[in-house]
Amino acid sequence: MQTDPSSPVEPSSPVEPSSSVELVETPPAMSGRFTVRNPHGLHARPAARLVQEVRRLAADVELVNLTTGAGPEPGSSMIRVAVLGAAQGHEVEVRARTQEAVDAVVALAERGFDESFETPHEPAADQEPATSAGGPRGASPGVVLGPARRLVSAPLEVSEAGGTPEEESGRLDVALAAARGEVEATHRALRQTPEAEIFEAHLALLDDDSLLGRARALVAEGRSAAAAWTDAVAEVHDEWAALDDPYLRERAADVDAVGEQVLRSITGVAPAAMPAAGVLLADDLTPAEAAALDLDLVQGVVLAAGSPTSHAAILARARDVPLVVGAGDLARTAPDGATVALDGSTGEVHVDPSDEVRRDFERRAEAEREQRRTALDAAQRPAATTDGVTVVVGANLGSVADAELARASGADKAGLVRTELLFLGRDDAPGEDEQATTYAAVAAALDRRVTLRTLDVGGDKPLPYVAAPAEDNPFLGVRGVRLSLRHPDLLRTQLAAMARVADDADVEVMVPMVAVPAEMDAVRALLPEGSSLRLGMMVEVPSAALKLPALAAHVDFVSIGTNDLTQYAVAAERGNPGVAELGDPLDPGVLQLVERVVAAGLPTGVCGEAAADPAGVPLLLGLGVRELSVAPPAVPRVKALVRTLDTASCAALAREALTLPDAAAVRRLVAGS
Numbered sequence: 001m002q003t004d005p006s007s008p009v010e011p012s013s014p015v016e017p018s019s020s021v022e023l024v025e026t027p028p029a030m031s032g033r034f035t036v037r038n039p040h041g042l043h044a045r046p047a048a049r050l051v052q053e054v055r056r057l058a059a060d061v062e063l064v065n066l067t068t069g070a071g072p073e074p075g076s077s078m079i080r081v082a083v084l085g086a087a088q089g090h091e092v093e094v095r096a097r098t099q100e101a102v103d104a105v106v107a108l109a110e111r112g113f114d115e116s117f118e119t120p121h122e123p124a125a126d127q128e129p130a131t132s133a134g135g136p137r138g139a140s141p142g143v144v145l146g147p148a149r150r151l152v153s154a155p156l157e158v159s160e161a162g163g164t165p166e167e168e169s170g171r172l173d174v175a176l177a178a179a180r181g182e183v184e185a186t187h188r189a190l191r192q193t194p195e196a197e198i199f200e201a202h203l204a205l206l207d208d209d210s211l212l213g214r215a216r217a218l219v220a221e222g223r224s225a226a227a228a229w230t231d232a233v234a235e236v237h238d239e240w241a242a243l244d245d246p247y248l249r250e251r252a253a254d255v256d257a258v259g260e261q262v263l264r265s266i267t268g269v270a271p272a273a274m275p276a277a278g279v280l281l282a283d284d285l286t287p288a289e290a291a292a293l294d295l296d297l298v299q300g301v302v303l304a305a306g307s308p309t310s311h312a313a314i315l316a317r318a319r320d321v322p323l324v325v326g327a328g329d330l331a332r333t334a335p336d337g338a339t340v341a342l343d344g345s346t347g348e349v350h351v352d353p354s355d356e357v358r359r360d361f362e363r364r365a366e367a368e369r370e371q372r373r374t375a376l377d378a379a380q381r382p383a384a385t386t387d388g389v390t391v392v393v394g395a396n397l398g399s400v401a402d403a404e405l406a407r408a409s410g411a412d413k414a415g416l417v418r419t420e421l422l423f424l425g426r427d428d429a430p431g432e433d434e435q436a437t438t439y440a441a442v443a444a445a446l447d448r449r450v451t452l453r454t455l456d457v458g459g460d461k462p463l464p465y466v467a468a469p470a471e472d473n474p475f476l477g478v479r480g481v482r483l484s485l486r487h488p489d490l491l492r493t494q495l496a497a498m499a500r501v502a503d504d505a506d507v508e509v510m511v512p513m514v515a516v517p518a519e520m521d522a523v524r525a526l527l528p529e530g531s532s533l534r535l536g537m538m539v540e541v542p543s544a545a546l547k548l549p550a551l552a553a554h555v556d557f558v559s560i561g562t563n564d565l566t567q568y569a570v571a572a573e574r575g576n577p578g579v580a581e582l583g584d585p586l587d588p589g590v591l592q593l594v595e596r597v598v599a600a601g602l603p604t605g606v607c608g609e610a611a612a613d614p615a616g617v618p619l620l621l622g623l624g625v626r627e628l629s630v631a632p633p634a635v636p637r638v639k640a641l642v643r644t645l646d647t648a649s650c651a652a653l654a655r656e657a658l659t660l661p662d663a664a665a666v667r668r669l670v671a672g673s
């Protein structure tokens with residue numbers, strides 16, 4: 001690899017860019033070269049990493065594939081970078097306004113775009129899918145016997161009929177935001193696993209200038225959001241599918257997966273689902289399909305393809321669904337309804353098993369159920385540290401199904417109910433009755449204390465029925481309580497619904513993004529007359545964390561939202577993989593904010609991702625936090641962890657962590673403790 005600082009770039013290139021993304025008018029003056037090291041070339045994931053770096057550099061970076069002559073393409077669009085078709089061994093020229101930017105991109109290329117080559121997660125396109133070659137393999141433990149089922153999906157019909165360009169543009173934005181939210185949630189769940197990279201690529205696609213620009217241009221021409229999005233996705237798909245390199249070609253599947261996710265959101269058509277309870281047989285599952293599986297119906301999964309490290313496998317383990325991969329024709333040919341016996345530890349699968357095999361599997365399944373019962377029984381009991389300090393472990397919920405799962409998982413309460421899920425993806429706001437019914441159903445399903453959060457949307461999560469100005473920095477704009485207070489009718493209705501539920505259930509209310517006491521007072525003033533609802537605030541704004549004593553008289557309790565608190569404290573946008581390393585809630589600066597919040601003496605919980613992080617739990621306990629709220633499936637694990645800790649050692653650990661320079665050092669400290 002070499003850089004070539006002195007050679008100015010030729011003013012014009014023989015190959016015109018084929019994208020709608022504008023290149024800079026004056027060609028960048030500096031250039032350098034690198035040879036692609038990555039075994040699968042500059043495919044979606046390394047391209048996503050490159051794009052993050054290019055955006056950070058803000059130096060009009062362009063790339064040319066010198067081996068094929070493709071380009072120049074803007075380095076700020078993952079899609080355009082992938083279209084370069086840069087395979088392993090290809091030579092690529094980097095052009096930029098500054099030498100620093102050229103050097104940074106070349107250095108990134110030398111690091112293989114931070115991709116770990118040792119653990120390829122997917123078979124190359126020119127390999128046989130992992131089916132009978134390696135034979136069936138267990139990918140998520142559990143023994144099940146059940147009828148064979150396959151996913152059925154309502155067809156996605158793309159209608160040209162739509163509203164005005166403004167309405168359709170709003171519809172597209174809402175669908176993109178919803179898809180982004182779903183992908184972010186999956187990405188968070190897989191944080192620190194290699195599979196997280198897939199979702200980083202999907203997030204990059206959902207934010208790609210070239211794809212979004214094309215879809216928006218078509219909407220502006222009068223196309224419906226669904227039609228514009230479909231066409232824009234198809235154009236990218238076709239370009240990727242026409243690439244020479246088979247692996248890069250295969251990545252068109254990522255475009256399709258993201259395209260379908262957004263289209264389902266636009267059209268309101270639910271993802272493919274199981275028709276009835278049983279064992280799901282499929283060729284493979286997309287990340288979205290795996291994430292959307294209905295746990296009430298899916299007893300187990302058998303995939304013809306896939307690998308134990310595929311995204312489907314990781315999600316299956318996270319969701320505790322028994323899974324066998326690589327079952328080949330067995331999964332393809334088993335008739336619907338036939339009895340399937342599977343063992344997700346050993347990889348055994350039988351279709352229509354003999355009586356003897358059936359009895360053996362029934363015995364194994366019963367033994368395993370017993371084991372699970374013991375584990376879940378333990379989770380049903382309160383968790384205390386080895387020195388006898390009780391720690392409340394609640395669950396974060398978005399739906400009644402979550403509440404049911406949380407109850408089965410032993411959650412002590414719902415520390416956070418994200419009510420916005422009821423407001424997103426629709427054309428008008430839910431009324432008081434609808435809200436009250438939903439909140440009551442959540443409270444009834446959990447049957448424990450429920451902390452309902454008022455609407456947390458705005459900026460990055462727009463609602464078509466709430467007028468909001470376009471903002472350059474939506475995360476710093478009118479979101480959370482700021483938006484709610486600008487629409488007092490919306491908030492009044494929501495508070496009225498919550499107060500109604502509080503008549504029959506143990507309900508309290510929490511307000512997101514509070515920065516000043518006046519916001520809490522304004523919310524309290526909108527409560528129905530005579531209501532005695534407990535009103536708490538989320539601590540997500542660093543200044544609020546620091547001045548909590550001045551806010552204390554205005555709130556009944558606090559819950560620290562470490563996801564947002566971290567993004568504001570370290571200035572690293574959440575969900576932006578380019579700064580994910582910085583945006584770590586275990587940064588000592590964030591931990592110092594938590595310490596200050598605890599010191600204010602209010603009832604304090606933590607409901608951000610840090611509460612479920614195995615390294616975060618001892619630190620939070622050490623800082624004095626005694627209430628955590630986590631995703632429902634994480635409750636048993638967090639309770640089990642709490643039972644191994646003692647508060648004195650945690651306090652000593654936290655004291656040391658507070659003195660360290662960065663999150664990586666904190667993680668090393670905890671790992672060595």
Ligand code: PEP
Nearest residue numbers: 561562563564565607608
């Ligand atoms: C947080 O910010 O930590 C939080 C729990 O809220 P959300 O993730 O819904 O923004």
Ligand code: MG
Nearest residue numbers: 540561563564
């Ligand atoms: Mg938040």
